[in-house]
Amino acid sequence: MSSILVFPGQGSQSVGMARELYETNPAARAVFDEVDDALNQKLSDIIFNGPMEDLTLTRNVQPAIMAVSIAMMRAGNVELTQYVAGHSLGEYTALCAAGALSLRDTAKLLRLRGDAMQRAAPVGAGLTAVVLGLEIDAVREICDAAGCDVANDNSPGQVVISGPRDAVERAMQAAKDAGAKRALPLALSVPVHCRMQSPAADEMRAALENTEIRRPNAKLISNKTAAPMEDPAEIKDALVYQMTHGVRWRESVMAMQGLGITETVEVGPGAVLTGLTGRICPDMTSKKLEI
Numbered sequence: 001m002s003s004i005l006v007f008p009g010q011g012s013q014s015v016g017m018a019r020e021l022y023e024t025n026p027a028a029r030a031v032f033d034e035v036d037d038a039l040n041q042k043l044s045d046i047i048f049n050g051p052m053e054d055l056t057l058t059r060n061v062q063p064a065i066m067a068v069s070i071a072m073m074r075a076g077n078v079e080l081t082q083y084v085a086g087h088s089l090g091e092y093t094a095l096c097a098a099g100a101l102s103l104r105d106t107a108k109l110l111r112l113r114g115d116a117m118q119r120a121a122p123v124g125a126g127l128t129a130v131v132l133g134l135e136i137d138a139v140r141e142i143c144d145a146a147g148c149d150v151a152n153d154n155s156p157g158q159v160v161i162s163g164p165r166d167a168v169e170r171a172m173q174a175a176k177d178a179g180a181k182r183a184l185p186l187a188l189s190v191p192v193h194c195r196m197q198s199p200a201a202d203e204m205r206a207a208l209e210n211t212e213i214r215r216p217n218a219k220l221i222s223n224k225t226a227a228p229m230e231d232p233a234e235i236k237d238a239l240v241y242q243m244t245h246g247v248r249w250r251e252s253v254m255a256m257q258g259l260g261i262t263e264t265v266e267v268g269p270g271a272v273l274t275g276l277t278g279r280i281c282p283d284m285t286s287k288k289l290e291i
Contacts, residue, residue: 001285003263004221004256005081005097006277007069009088009247010188012270013061015050018068021075021291022048028071031103035067038104039111043067058189059114063107066093069268070106073097076291083228083261085221087273088152088193088247089113091239097267098216100235105211112207116200117190117243126191127168131159133181136250139171142178146171150246151193155279160186160246162194193246201243208236226251228259249273253280265289 021028022044032044046054047064055061070093072078086094089110096106128151131139139159140150148163148171161171168191172183191197213235219228224238226248253276256264263285266273277286 004083004261007086007090007093008268009090017269019048025075028075031071035107038107062089062110062114069093084218098218100216116203120200127165128162128186128188131175131183142174149194152247153250155276162191197243205240223247
């Protein structure tokens with residue numbers, strides 16, 4: 001059986017995640033301590049004790065999910081696979097796991113990413129929503145007509161859309177009119193993976209120009225291309241690109257299967273990607289890493 005490590009994105013968080021791991025495993029504790037030091041903030045206290053409204057702030061939740069994922073991997077002494085992948089911010093985690101980014105740099109980049117995303121869109125100006133029961137081509141046509149963007153092509157019949165609030169609301173109604181089972185807003189503080197994030201993309205481009213990215217020890221299945229990537233310059237470009245373009249997760253999992261991968265192992269909080277794998281490629285095995 002050929003496996004791939006996959007790392008989750010925003011939405012998988014919960015207060016208290018990995019607290020027991022921190023208290024019992026020195027390798028996990030070292031990860032949280034290093035992230036706290038890199039950010040000059042006791043982020044671990046927010047992760048373990050909340051409150052939830054602080055944890056879900058974009059600037060906190062992105063490095064938090066990364067820290068939990070890397071802590072789980074190191075605590076479990078998990079062997080690196082030939083390929084890795086991550087959903088949205090999980091792409092940064094995957095690069096850290098593969099040795100392309102240092103843990104400190106990953107934490108700093110994700111803090112900047114969260115802050116830049118919030119600055120790019122004034123509170124209330126944007127909206128992110130999920131459309132259930134329509135395929136990607138139909139949703140893309142609706143978004144084009146409404147003036148918003150496809151943010152995540154997650155699985156057959158599950159597409160996330162994002163952009164200006166009025167445009168997303170128009171698209172939600174159009175999706176329902178077209179036969180969507182549901183179209184509802186997501187509890188995100190910023191619109192993600194859409195053209196509204198162009199200022200944030202510029203900030204990330206500048207930050208990445210000054211950050212060392214090494215050739216990873218495992219090939220990255222990129223959110224941009226849904227194909228393997230390992231050149232550091234291409235990786236930097238892809239990380240900027242994903243700020244304003246959708247995550248091609250459905251295609252990425254299909255590409256994994258095409259590469260002969262038969263099992264995804266989700267490393268991090270929650271089990272969102274495990275569920276998506278089963279809907280995209282039912283004959284692939286999908287499981288959570290248990291420590």
